[in-house]
Amino acid sequence: MKLTKILMAVFLSSSILFFSCKPKDANIQANVEAKLKSMPGISVSVADGVVTLTGECANDAAKDEATAAAKDVKGVKSVVNNCTVTPPPPPPPAPVTISPDNALMQGVADATKDFPDVKAAVNDGVVTLTGSIKRADLKTLMMSLNTLKPKKIDNKLTIK
Amino acid sequence: MSLQDKYKQLIDAANAGGVSNLQVREQDNVLYIDGDAPDGAAKDKLWDIYNQIDPDYRAGDLVMNVNVAASAGTKAKVTTDSTNLNIRKGPGTDQPIVGKAAHNEIVTLQSKTNDQWWLIKTDAGEEGYAFAQYLTPQ
Numbered sequence: 001m002k003l004t005k006i007l008m009a010v011f012l013s014s015s016i017l018f019f020s021c022k023p024k025d026a027n028i029q030a031n032v033e034a035k036l037k038s039m040p041g042i043s044v045s046v047a048d049g050v051v052t053l054t055g056e057c058a059n060d061a062a063k064d065e066a067t068a069a070a071k072d073v074k075g076v077k078s079v080v081n082n083c084t085v086t087p088p089p090p091p092p093p094a095p096v097t098i099s100p101d102n103a104l105m106q107g108v109a110d111a112t113k114d115f116p117d118v119k120a121a122v123n124d125g126v127v128t129l130t131g132s133i134k135r136a137d138l139k140t141l142m143m144s145l146n147t148l149k150p151k152k153i154d155n156k157l158t159i160k
Numbered sequence: 161m162s163l164q165d166k167y168k169q170l171i172d173a174a175n176a177g178g179v180s181n182l183q184v185r186e187q188d189n190v191l192y193i194d195g196d197a198p199d200g201a202a203k204d205k206l207w208d209i210y211n212q213i214d215p216d217y218r219a220g221d222l223v224m225n226v227n228v229a230a231s232a233g234t235k236a237k238v239t240t241d242s243t244n245l246n247i248r249k250g251p252g253t254d255q256p257i258v259g260k261a262a263h264n265e266i267v268t269l270q271s272k273t274n275d276q277w278w279l280i281k282t283d284a285g286e287e288g289y290a291f292a293q294y295l296t297p298q
Contacts (some may be wrong), residue, residue, distance in 0.1 A: 041191065096185050097186075111293070139207055151190065152190045152223060153220060157216075
């Protein structure tokens with residue numbers, strides 16, 4: 001009888017100790033959520049002390065920070081961080097560089113030198129071609145003019 | 161129809177043809193395609209497609225600055241119609257002629273001043289600027 005009482009006492013005290021050392025999953029979840037308040041994109045779930053984080057993190061550093069913060073909470077055995085990191089949007093493309101007119105004029109003069117029937121004018125980056133050219137030479141001329149970084153090429157040439 | 165749609169076949173061909181540093185930008189109703197072609201044949205092919213989409217390059221809505229990537233030391237062939245290629249003291253047709261490279265001669269690229277003028281050296285040791293349009297990297 002006395003032994004049973006002792007055993008009961010031991011069992012009760014140990015079970016109290018046991019439960020006090022192991023916060024319930026719901027408590028852990030509340031504590032982790034409180035810690036991650038500053039990261040609104042993350043959802044927390046807990047099963048047997050294992051914390052699983054899902055949602056979106058701003059970057060890898062934020063993801064690591066969330067893992068560390070969750071690990072810090074009492075009763076957490078381990079943390080599975082399934083958050084996705086959203087890649088930053090690509091920077092907008094640089095604006096197209098247009099050559100200044102004086103550089104364009106020099107380049108156009110060089111490019112049209114071998115085609116005496118071609119006349120070219122440059123105005124505000126726009127190269128306007130008049131006169132005539134053989135069809136076989138057109139591609140060569142256009143290739144050359146396109147390297148000069150003009151704003152556009154207005155081809156009014158008569159093709160012979 | 162946007163310009164990128166109009167020239168989609170060309171942009172696709174540039175991607176498929178190994179054009180590096182490819183940039184496709186639209187600004188003030190003109191499409192700008194820039195990049196480095198792996199060789200002269202790839203560049204030619206793009207220009208043929210361009211001509212198919214816009215016969216005789218009349219529309220004035222595309223500037224295609226795709227050139228053959230060539231670094232110093234690259235050999236280039238003189239691809240004039242039949243004549244010699246002038247080698248000049250500076251980058252410009254107003255510069256004095258300091259030498260000539262024969263049609264089909266192989267020269268060595270020293271540096272690129274721009275996409276129009278390259279500093280070259282012939283096997284005979286003549287060095288100067290030549291018009292890039294008539295040089296095809298090998």
